[in-house]
Amino acid sequence: MREGILFVISAPSGAGKTSLCKEIIDFFPELRQSVSFTTRFPRAGEQDGVDYFFVSPLEFRRMVDAGEFVEWAEVHGNCYGTARKSLDLWQSQGMDVVLDIDCQGAAQLKKSCDSAVFIFILPPGVDELRRRLTGRNLDTAEVIERRIQNAEGEIREARWYDYIIINDRLELAAEKLKGVIMAERSRTCRILPLIRTTFPSLRDT
Amino acid sequence: MREGILFVISAPSGAGKTSLCKEIIDFFPELRQSVSFTTRFPRAGEQDGVDYFFVSPLEFRRMVDAGEFVEWAEVHGNCYGTARKSLDLWQSQGMDVVLDIDCQGAAQLKKSCDSAVFIFILPPGVDELRRRLTGRNLDTAEVIERRIQNAEGEIREARWYDYIIINDRLELAAEKLKGVIMAERSRTCRILPLIRTTFPSLRDT
Numbered sequence: 001m002r003e004g005i006l007f008v009i010s011a012p013s014g015a016g017k018t019s020l021c022k023e024i025i026d027f028f029p030e031l032r033q034s035v036s037f038t039t040r041f042p043r044a045g046e047q048d049g050v051d052y053f054f055v056s057p058l059e060f061r062r063m064v065d066a067g068e069f070v071e072w073a074e075v076h077g078n079c080y081g082t083a084r085k086s087l088d089l090w091q092s093q094g095m096d097v098v099l100d101i102d103c104q105g106a107a108q109l110k111k112s113c114d115s116a117v118f119i120f121i122l123p124p125g126v127d128e129l130r131r132r133l134t135g136r137n138l139d140t141a142e143v144i145e146r147r148i149q150n151a152e153g154e155i156r157e158a159r160w161y162d163y164i165i166i167n168d169r170l171e172l173a174a175e176k177l178k179g180v181i182m183a184e185r186s187r188t189c190r191i192l193p194l195i196r197t198t199f200p201s202l203r204d205t
Numbered sequence: 206m207r208e209g210i211l212f213v214i215s216a217p218s219g220a221g222k223t224s225l226c227k228e229i230i231d232f233f234p235e236l237r238q239s240v241s242f243t244t245r246f247p248r249a250g251e252q253d254g255v256d257y258f259f260v261s262p263l264e265f266r267r268m269v270d271a272g273e274f275v276e277w278a279e280v281h282g283n284c285y286g287t288a289r290k291s292l293d294l295w296q297s298q299g300m301d302v303v304l305d306i307d308c309q310g311a312a313q314l315k316k317s318c319d320s321a322v323f324i325f326i327l328p329p330g331v332d333e334l335r336r337r338l339t340g341r342n343l344d345t346a347e348v349i350e351r352r353i354q355n356a357e358g359e360i361r362e363a364r365w366y367d368y369i370i371i372n373d374r375l376e377l378a379a380e381k382l383k384g385v386i387m388a389e390r391s392r393t394c395r396i397l398p399l400i401r402t403t404f405p406s407l408r409d410t
């Protein structure tokens with residue numbers, strides 16, 4: 001057996017990360033998706049334990065102090081964090097995990113988990129991003145402008161990710177994302193432990 | 206524009222490399238496939254300039270001495286080589302190229318072309334390899350045993366390749382190979398040059 005792979009996916013809001021993550025979870029039902037903890041209030045339709053674990057700022061602080069997060073960050077005034085416990089369990093069971101987290105959190109993980117795979121989703125351009133944020137009718141014009149300003153800073157972070165996927169057409173971007181998952185699973189370092197017993201000439205490696 | 210990517214594909218004979226290469230060339234018609242030079246005689250149905258460039262040992266020697274090959278090797282008593290000229294042209298035009306070469310040739314390329322992507326195709330096991338080699342009715346029992354012995358040595362080389370794809374079912378292996386191609390094209394170092402003008406915050410990187 002090999003260790004599970006951590007796929008860390010970040011994107012500025014409006015890049016289509018949630019739809020893309022859904023596509024790959026549907027395609028690879030064996031993938032585990034980590035549910036983050038957050039201090040923000042649930043949006044309409046969001047479920048505790050499914051979309052996020054919604055916790056109080058006090059409980060979040062306790063978890064930070066207890067070292068229960070592999071990463072956590074404050075974004076737009078709210079805190080988000082990934083618990084170490086389920087990640088460790090899945091990885092040790094050889095299960096691949098998708099982590100949908102922001103750049104700050106990803107940067108923390110990059111330091112502590114070198115084997116994770118970092119994927120950045122980009123919108124085709126800033127104008128299209130504005131169009132998408134406006135179209136989803138979730139935010140006021142002011143919030144949208146703040147999101148776009150934030151996005152420009154976040155996009156700079158794409159430089160240190162392993163992969164960049166431009167989400168121009170969802171189906172095409174989903175194909176690329178699936179490709180990354182299949183390719184990473186086919187990396188020699190991950191295949192060798194699985195085939196050593198099959199091929200005598202690989203046994204002593 | 207970015208430089209073309211070199212995908213170097215090796216496999217022991219009988220692993221299904223030729224069928225897999227055909228699958229991906231059909232799927233990505235923009236891929237160029239390098240045609241090797243060889244001193245061996247054409248098999249039934251093989252065409253000069255399509256399957257190989259068939260040349261005399263003397264002409265092959267001249268090309269070696271003139272430095273016209275990026276790699277060449279002697280396999281089962283015959284010489285095979287890849288001409289530098291068309292590779293350089295395709296790469297400079299940003300075209301991705303598939304190179305179907307043996308481990309010796311791939312090892313030479315690994316030294317001179319660090320950016321190439323090395324993919325090793327494996328049969329699911331040695332027994333299955335024997336069954337396939339017997340089934341294709343191309344070789345005598347003696348040649349088949351020699352091929353299997355060679356295969357065991359070649360399989361050892363899989364360790365230094367970037368990716369290993371087990372060709373158990375052709376369609377599944379083809380999906381993985383396509384995945385590797387899509388993933389490599391999505392690598393940050395290859396995407397950044399294409400999107401710098403689109404995103405102001407990436408301009409100074």
